[in-house]
Amino acid sequence: MKQLKEDIDEFxxxxxxxxxxxxxxxxxxxxxxxxxxxxxxxxxxxxxKRDLLKTVHNRCYQSTPDTYxxxxxxxxxxxxxxxxxxxxxxxxxxxxxxxxxTNLITNETESFIYRDNSSLTLEPLDVIGRHxxxxxxxxxxxxxxxxxxxxxxCFPGRWSLVFKLGMTFxxxxxxxxxxxxxxxxxxxxxxxxxxxxxxxxERLNWALTIxxxxxxxxETFHKWGHKQKEVTPENVGSLVHLRVERQxxxxxxxxxxxxxxxxxxxxxxxxxxxxxxxxxxxxxxxTNLPDYILKYxxxxxxxxxxxxxxxxxQQHA
Amino acid sequence: MLDMDHATNKNFTFVTGRRKYLLFxxxxxxxxxxxxxxxxxxxxxxYMVYYFNEFSSNHDLKTYLSQQKMGTYIYASGNWNSxxxxxxxxxxxxxxxxxxxxxxxGERILRVFCSRCYAINVCKTSKEMVCQSCGQSxxxxxxxxxxxxxxxxxxxxx
Ligand code: HEM
Numbered sequence: 001m002k003q004l005k006e007d008i009d010e011f012x013x014x015x016x017x018x019x020x021x022x023x024x025x026x027x028x029x030x031x032x033x034x035x036x037x038x039x040x041x042x043x044x045x046x047x048x049k050r051d052l053l054k055t056v057h058n059r060c061y062q063s064t065p066d067t068y069x070x071x072x073x074x075x076x077x078x079x080x081x082x083x084x085x086x087x088x089x090x091x092x093x094x095x096x097x098x099x100x101x102t103n104l105i106t107n108e109t110e111s112f113i114y115r116d117n118s119s120l121t122l123e124p125l126d127v128i129g130r131h132x133x134x135x136x137x138x139x140x141x142x143x144x145x146x147x148x149x150x151x152x153x154c155f156p157g158r159w160s161l162v163f164k165l166g167m168t169f170x171x172x173x174x175x176x177x178x179x180x181x182x183x184x185x186x187x188x189x190x191x192x193x194x195x196x197x198x199x200x201x202e203r204l205n206w207a208l209t210i211x212x213x214x215x216x217x218x219e220t221f222h223k224w225g226h227k228q229k230e231v232t233p234e235n236v237g238s239l240v241h242l243r244v245e246r247q248x249x250x251x252x253x254x255x256x257x258x259x260x261x262x263x264x265x266x267x268x269x270x271x272x273x274x275x276x277x278x279x280x281x282x283x284x285x286x287t288n289l290p291d292y293i294l295k296y297x298x299x300x301x302x303x304x305x306x307x308x309x310x311x312x313x314q315q316h317a
Numbered sequence: 318m319l320d321m322d323h324a325t326n327k328n329f330t331f332v333t334g335r336r337k338y339l340l341f342x343x344x345x346x347x348x349x350x351x352x353x354x355x356x357x358x359x360x361x362x363x364y365m366v367y368y369f370n371e372f373s374s375n376h377d378l379k380t381y382l383s384q385q386k387m388g389t390y391i392y393a394s395g396n397w398n399s400x401x402x403x404x405x406x407x408x409x410x411x412x413x414x415x416x417x418x419x420x421x422x423g424e425r426i427l428r429v430f431c432s433r434c435y436a437i438n439v440c441k442t443s444k445e446m447v448c449q450s451c452g453q454s455x456x457x458x459x460x461x462x463x464x465x466x467x468x469x470x471x472x473x474x475x
Contacts (some may be wrong), residue, residue, distance in 0.1 A: 160432055271319070
């Protein structure tokens with residue numbers, strides 16, 4: 001899919017310098033401290049999200065009973081951020097506990113009594129998630145440990161919310177090479193335990209993926225996985241995409257939980273190479289990646305084809 | 318959970334220089350620890366031998382293991398069910414892969430979670446299998462969920 005100029009302008013290119021890339025805690029303070037970004041893809045992605053929630057709700061939404069307090073906090077935070085940051089598109093009216101949230105893009109109003117579960121037809125997280133492009137996950141803190149206890153996840157980068165529900169931070173990251181066994185996992189876990197309300201963080205994570213597909217769930221891998229083998233020197237530029245997740249972390253003070261949200265962006269290499277700085281930075285980083293990272297990022301199979309493609313542009317530069 | 322494949326040695330190797338050794342076994346696994354017992358005796362090292370069933374619960378076992386000081390090394394051999402439950406408890410008590418060796422006897426029964434249809438399969442092999450519910454070929458990983466007491470089976474493309 002050819003992208004519009006605004007999509008490219010919005011794309012959060014994740015590499016800052018030519019430093020070799022390795023797994024690390026690359027979190028930085030979030031400024032401005034806003035949980036949501038509304039982009040030019042809003043309508044398209046909200047529609048896709050709602051379709052998935054309709055057809056495969058169980059795959060995309062999971063929660064445990066103890067998460068209601070945290071879910072209401074997420075709804076509260078996100079509704080305020082949307083109406084404060086995008087007042088022409090979202091309105092929040094409150095009369096005591098009677099709230100009314102209007103989405104002027106979709107022309108919908110959610111009216112409910114704050115913290116009264118029976119006033120909503122869906123769970124609070126499932127309601128608010130339908131108004132944002134982000135996937136929203138809640139980690140509960142218990143005895144100095146963080147557990148993934150609720151989530152609305154429509155655009156996973158090859159993982160399953162159903163399988164990971166209930167896991168600790170370290171258990172979630174178990175499949176990542178050189179993560180838990182190097183002590184990196186524990187370092188990040190302690191960083192998260194120290195996260196404070198009012199001081200949110202963000203980080204960018206990246207992988208390579210085939211086609212403009214946000215939904216790369218492992219549940220449907222049998223449908224899309226084979227496309228990796230279809231990469232050729234002719235189609236590599238349009239087929240292979242850089243997938244970037246802007247991830248944000250907020251401490252929710254009442255429930256002492258953490259909101260982890262993920263906004264996923266995709267850019268084909270055909271579009272990426274138009275920016276000479278991005279192209280040469282990516283080239284330097286990509287050609288210096290160890291195999292274990294290439295494999296984990298899904299790029300091992302067509303690594304050489306992509307390098308050859310990038311080289312062509314390097315020479316013309 | 319500790320990576321079972323990693324922690325499994327074909328045969329035990331003797332590790333010297335630890336403060337104390339704990340050996341856990343049952344009737345089926347006893348033969349595996351005898352070479353280690355001889356080495357420990359030869360070198361006059363401090364050790365204790367326990368049968369798994371001497372601990373009335375995993376809680377008692379965990380309490381006992383938690384009280385051990387740094388430098389304690391564990392060998393455990395026995396049927397796979399005992400070994401799996403033992404390793405989980407040892408991990409909760411703070412032991413890591415570097416501090417223990419295990420040897421399971423007989424067939425190891427695994428629960429495998431199908432990433433395509435969520436069925437939990439019970440199987441004996443540990444590398445690849447076919448989901449009994451949806452027919453998908455799965456590669457059995459060591460990504461473990463306590464919630465399902467199962468390992469994740471990733472789709473293998475054919
Ligand atoms: C500072 C915070 C965090 C850091 C530095 C971090 C780091 C990472 C890294 C390096 C990867 C490998 C991804 C890749 O290269 O494609 C990863 C994967 C992942 N992370 Fe995190 N992470 C953080 C927080 C979280 C949180 C709070 C969750 C909660 C759900 C989470 C869930 C995941 C999942 C589900 C994966 C995919 C694992 C898989 O392949 O099965 N991360 N993370």
